[in-house]
Amino acid sequence: MKLYNKHRKVELIIDQKLLERIGKKGIEHFPNEFGGFLIGKYSDDYKTLFISDFILPKSYKGSRYLFERSSKGMKSFFSNLFKKKKEYYVGEWHTHPNGSTGFSATDLNAMINIESSTSVSIKNPVLLILSVSAQKINQATFYIYDKKKLLPYE
Ligand SMILES: [Zn+2]
Structure with a gap:
């Protein structure tokens, strides 16, 4: 599946099967929110992002309307991943x-904090929000974070 972000003129590529695997993990935690990290790599010109896998957090808080993951223990994990697979x-x-795949004020604030955090930081992190029911993924929306805004891919 190939998506496009017209604001930054960048592409995102993710395998449909991978998206389904992510959704399945989320559905297992229904009706609570659940989530984690996305890993992948950019093309040499930074125009295309390939999402290759997802990681579950080592510790998190998930309730009906809130998900907060900790980046505890992730720094060494990501540095090993980069050494082994050149992915990050x-x-x-x-x-x-x-719910909808729209982001909340809390979601935006979390991304603002992530961009300034030193443990897991990249310039324009993406955010995937999955609307799920007890049985299936209803909808999935990717956003790119840029200058305190979240801009959707189409
Ligand atoms: Zn949210």
């Missing part, structure tokens, strides 16, 4: 059980 942290994902 590219962003975040979480579910909105029976």
Whole structure:
């Protein structure tokens, strides 16, 4: 699946099967929110982001309307991943059980904090929000973070 972000003129590529695997993990935690990290790599010109896998956080808080992951223990994980596979942290994902894929003020603030954090930081992290029911993924929306804004891919 190939998506395009017209604001930054960049592409995002993710395998449909991978997206389904992420959704399945989210559905297992229904009706609570759940999420984690996205990993992948950019093309040499930084125009295309390939999402290759997802990681579950080592510790997190997930309730009906909130998901907060800790980046505890992730720094060494990501540095090993880069050494082994030349892939790295590219962003975040979480579910909105029976909700929309629109982001909340809390979601935006979390991305602002992530960009300034030293443990897992890249310039324009992506955010994947998955609307899920107890059985299936309803919708999935990717956003790119840029200058305190979240801009959707189409
Ligand atoms: Zn959210």
